[in-house]
Amino acid sequence: MADGEKLTEFEFPGAIRSVAFQPQGPGVATLSSNGLVRLWNATSGAALGEPFPADGTRATQFAFTPDGGRILLGDQGGSLSCWNAKTGKRMFPLPAIQRGSIIGLASSADGRVVVASSSDGTARVWDLQDRHPLGELIRLDRHAGLLMVRPRSQQILLAAEPRSAVLFDIPAATQLGALLEQDIQAVAISPDGESVVTGSRSGNARLYKAATGQTFGKAMSHARVVQQVAFRRDSTVVLTGSDDGTARLWDAANGEPRLTLPHRVPLGPTAQVKAAVFSPDGRVVATGDNLGIVRIWNSETGALIHSFEKVDGAANSISFSEVRY
Numbered sequence: 001m002a003d004g005e006k007l008t009e010f011e012f013p014g015a016i017r018s019v020a021f022q023p024q025g026p027g028v029a030t031l032s033s034n035g036l037v038r039l040w041n042a043t044s045g046a047a048l049g050e051p052f053p054a055d056g057t058r059a060t061q062f063a064f065t066p067d068g069g070r071i072l073l074g075d076q077g078g079s080l081s082c083w084n085a086k087t088g089k090r091m092f093p094l095p096a097i098q099r100g101s102i103i104g105l106a107s108s109a110d111g112r113v114v115v116a117s118s119s120d121g122t123a124r125v126w127d128l129q130d131r132h133p134l135g136e137l138i139r140l141d142r143h144a145g146l147l148m149v150r151p152r153s154q155q156i157l158l159a160a161e162p163r164s165a166v167l168f169d170i171p172a173a174t175q176l177g178a179l180l181e182q183d184i185q186a187v188a189i190s191p192d193g194e195s196v197v198t199g200s201r202s203g204n205a206r207l208y209k210a211a212t213g214q215t216f217g218k219a220m221s222h223a224r225v226v227q228q229v230a231f232r233r234d235s236t237v238v239l240t241g242s243d244d245g246t247a248r249l250w251d252a253a254n255g256e257p258r259l260t261l262p263h264r265v266p267l268g269p270t271a272q273v274k275a276a277v278f279s280p281d282g283r284v285v286a287t288g289d290n291l292g293i294v295r296i297w298n299s300e301t302g303a304l305i306h307s308f309e310k311v312d313g314a315a316n317s318i319s320f321s322e323v324r325y
Contacts, residue, residue: 010040015313018061021321022085023068028319029085035059037073039085042321049088053081061105061116065128070111074102078118082128094126095133104147104158113170115156117147123158125170135171146186150210151193157210165198167213177213179206186228190235195252197238199226205240207255217255222246227274232299233282239299241276247287249299259302263289275318288315 015033022029027039027048035058036051053059053073061074070091071083078101080094100120107114113134117123123138140158146165147158154170165179165187179187179196186199189210196208205220222242230239231252238250245264250257263271275288284305285297294308294315 010045016317019317020062020064020319023064023066023322025068025085027068027085029062029064029071031059031062035076037062037071037083039071039088048086052083052088053090060101060103063105063107063114065107065111066109067111072105072107072114074105074116076101078102078120080105080114080116080126092131094131106148106156108149109151113149115147115149117158123147123156123168125156125173136173138168138173140166146184148187148189150189151191153193155210157187157189157196165196167210176211179208179213179215185226188229188231190231190252191233192235195231195235197229197231197240197252199229199240199242201225203242203244205229205238205250207238207252217251217253220248220250220255220257222248224272227272228276230276230278232278233280237282237299239276239278239285241273241287243272245271245273245289247273247276247285247297249285249302259299261285261287261295261297261302261304263287263293263295274314274316277318277320279320280322286318286320288318290314294318 016030018031020029028042029039031037037059038051039048058076059073060076063072069085071085073081078099079096082091084091100118102116103119104117115125121140125134127134149156156168158166167176169176183201184198185201188197196210199205203222203224205226206215207217208215222244224243226240226242228241236252238252241247247261249259263273272290273287277286285299288294292310292315296305
C-alpha cells in the first residue's frame with residue numbers, strides 16, 4: 001500500500017460476495033456468489049488449492065480463526081463446519097441445530113468460541129475445542145445478520161431486525177440489554193469492549209455503553225443510509241461510511257465530528273460509500289464506493305493518500321492485511 005500499485009489480481013468466475021486476509025498467513029480468502037470459498041496467494045495471485053466445499057453445498061458465510069489456520073463455513077442449510085486453511089480439507093462439522101441459511105458468523109479473539117446466526121431467527125454458540133454448543137439456542141424470532149463477540153468478555157452482540165442490537169451472555173443465553181436504534185444497518189464493538197456504535201438506515205450513527213445499552217454522546221448524522229461503522233484500534237475514534245457519498249470520523253467519547261472524507265465527484269455520477277475500514281495500526285482509512293473507486297486517507301489529517309484505479313462493479317468489501325507485502 002506504500003505506493004498504491006496493484007500487486008495482483010484474482011481471476012474467479014462470478015461475483016465476489018466477501019473477502020478477507022488470512023491472519024498471520026500469506027493468503028486471501030474469497031466467497032463467491034456460487035457459494036464457493038477459495039484461498040489465494042496475496043502476492044502472486046495464484047490459487048492455493050481447489051475451491052470448497054466441493055460436495056454441492058453452498059457456503060453463505062466464512063470466517064478465519066485468529067491464528068489463520070482454520071476457516072469456519074456456514075451454509076444455506078444452517079450447518080457449520082471447520083476447514084484446514086492450508087489444505088482446503090474439511091476437519092470436522094459442528095452439530096446442525098439451526099434451520100435456514102447461516103447469515104452471520106464470528107469467532108472470539110482466542111479462537112475457542114464461534115457464534116452463528118440463521119435466517120430462521122436463531123443464534124447458536126459453539127465451543128470449537130469440544131465441538132459442542134455452549135448454552136441454549138438463542139431465539140430472536142427475527143433476522144439477525146450482524147453479530148460479533150464482545151472483546152474481553154463472555155458476551156455476544158446480535159443486531160436484529162427490525163430495530164435493535166441485543167447483548168447476550170455466554171453460555172447462559174441471557175439477554176443483558178438492547179440497543180434501540182431505528183433500522184440498524186451496521187454495528188461494531190470497540191476493541192476495548194466498552195462501547196458499541198450502530199449505523200442506521202435513517203442516516204444516524206449512535207454510541208452506546210456495551211455493558212448497559214445506555215446511549216451517550218451526540219447522534220452522528222449523515223444525509224442518507226449509514227452503511228459501515230468501525231472503531232479505530234485505540235477505541236477513541238469512530239468511522240462511518242454513508243450513501244450520502246462521504247465517510248466521516250468522530251470522537252468516540254462524545255460523537256463530536258472530526259473529519260469528512262468525500263467521495264463525491266463534481267459534476268460526476270452520485271457516489272455512495274459502501275465500505276469503510278481502519279488499517280490495523282489505525283493510521284489510515286480505506287473507503288470504497290458504488291462506482292468502484294477505493295481511496296486511502298490519513299486518519300489524523302483527512303488527507304487523501306491514494307486513489308486506486310477503478311474496479312469493475314461496486315467496492316463493497318475492503319480488508320487490510322496484518323502483514324506487509
